[in-house]
Amino acid sequence: MIKKFFYIATILSALSGVWFYCLSNDTTLREFTQYYGDCEYQQADFQMIGPEDAVFLDEDTLIGCHTNLLKIYTGTPLDQIEKGGCYAVTGIASQKPQIQQLELIGYPKELDFFPHGQYIKGNTYYVCNHGYKKSNGDRIEVFEVVKSQNGDIQLVFKYFTHLGPRFTGDANDLVVLDNQKFLVTDWFPIAFPLEGPSHLSQAEREIIQLSQEKKIKESHLWECQFKINKLAECKIVEESYGFMVNGVAFDQKDTILISDTLDQKLRSFKIQKDGSLKFDQVIDTRLAADNINFDQVRNQFLVSGTLNSQNDMYNLIPNVQQVQYNPGNKSIITYWAGVDIVKLDEYTNQLTTLELFTAEKANVIVAGGLISHSGDFLFLTSYGDKSITVCKKQN
Template sequence: MIGKTIISLIPIVFIAHVIHFLGIFSASLEYQEKYSDCEYVQVKGFDSVGPEDSVFYNKDILIAMQVNLHKIFQIESLETAKKGGFYAVYGISTGKLEAKKIQIKNYPDNIIFIPHGIYLRDSNYLHVINHSFYSGGERVDTFKIQLDEKGEVTLEYLHYTQMDEKFNGITNDIAFLTAERFLISDWMVFPAPLSGPKDQPAWQKVVTMIIQTLKIKTTYVWDCTYVQGGLATCSKLRNSAGIMINGIAFDGKDTIAVADTADRQIKLFRLNNSNQEIDLIQNLSVDQLPDNITYDTVNKQFISAGLNSISEFLTLTPKIEKIQQNPTKKSIVDMEGRVHTIKLNPTTKQFESQLLFSSSKAVAGLSGALIDESQKYLFLNSFPDKSLVVCTRRS
């Protein structure tokens, strides 16, 4: 009798898991007390769709990657997909924002460039995850940042390290602890085919959905050594297992924050500078699907951004053309995104999360956020929208 009761409860439990995983009943929230008036950063003469990730080069310049990740992973074959690049936003310190395409020097013509996570190291080097698929596998490319005679950013390609084929198409974000040591996340259960994500077998997609819905932890942070021109050596970071490990941020000193998107959780790690070991110190729950994480050096805090529900993400594909061809200055699609600050409480010695911004109108597919040095601007990244979005601090 008890066995039959338990068996009869299995479908109910599974349905409950599905509802929670999709966030179908997640409460919407509009919170723009600190930042509002969100608009696309105006760009001319080049494709700015898909600014998934960005970094500040200095107080006046922001570097954003650009690639149509949603179409590449959900809709298009690699042969029809537009390849990626970068653009810079200038004039941040003066309030006269202007976006321009960044020239890349010496990049190999035979390697497809589909950037994902990026990391600025030592103020001069940009490390970039590149899903180059059949043209070069999974790579981490390294560029040197230079300023030309006009004070504008150019990138000079230097070298790469190859990732093992088990990472193909599924590495997501990256953080360098030294010039040779980096952390990288894999966010999906199965690697993508070399021919591109569109050719992923249907059974793998179904199994992935079941695993994520049941909250089975199959993705990790990997602790890797950069081997120039060769295969990076990587091992799983202890206690980093998650359902959908995603964004990584490093404070440059001893603290690392990692997002588990599907588990609505931020993992905090401590780097022991004496022996270089990395230990999990806290699991912090948040009321968002945390995607990318950045570190705010001015306020000594991490900034986490992401969607409110997976169910909204699943409605994205039919709207993609409307989103990316929107002729107005503001987003016209309802898709809630939330930004949280994560800061250490000096009394409790625990990290705490606080809502900074929430809106269903600001941007479609929120993936990350940055606050400039003056605190005047909140920049919002996204994986499918037509451009970077900037919100202005309320007076």
């Protein structure tokens, strides 16, 4: 196994409100595109910067939402951020994927929509939304997915559940276990100001800095009870603590897997007969793992994230506009990323990892990976790039 070490550096600027994390691996990076390669942006006729997460509706359709999270979290005021929205990639089964913009029917126009993590259960679509001041913090927005016979898709707003004062700008990802219960991660040690990350106070900056210097694990997975159009009831899942608990996924049976981006670890939990979660296993990962998706067709988790992020972040920050408005169909700067398979070893009854994909310029800040039902496409999502990326199966 490749030896590596990493360090965490938090950069906080009192003058500009800009902050970001840098992670460095002492490792020799190499392309691994044996299974998937020839990655290109999926072209759209509308702006869809920051497609951070996506889910499969069916074998022919992928749906997701987008917002410019990179600018939000590097200190751009909220009123200067492009409006978020949702999209669908259709025509996947016929190997002719194309993007359509999705209308949010019935969503309150007076509220902001800065989507992050997403989950689908049947035709019900759940979205973590950083509503900030206009929504008094983060909410889970719930939509019904309506697909017509001619393939048109709409998202019809049904209701929300509010996440309370601990969650403002930091509800990262979620899974829904049943109509009453869901799990959600908080990826940051404190909630952001209701006005957005650009309004962090000096005291809040010092709290963040101290938590990193002292390596205090103040990020968690939460178990919550839905309260329609009201405040959800949430509690921390025991032993779910981390530096940056980010992605969460469910195998539809009894296993929950979460990622800790900065600690480069995965933690699994088993659902007990009484519905409670019991810690099961820690898994080291080569990635600064972000999202986790469960591939039901192949009964495996897909864990995605970046590598060697310190150098790549320094390369990205001065070129954000160029990256996000890149007119071409391929990434223009170096940003190493990968996708790993995590699945159960039937002999040891432990989750193990296998490298699926590593590339130097597949996408900027890869957040998630999803394999089409046929296995012909690997879709890569990102919270900083201009579009979702499609990689093709290699012969």
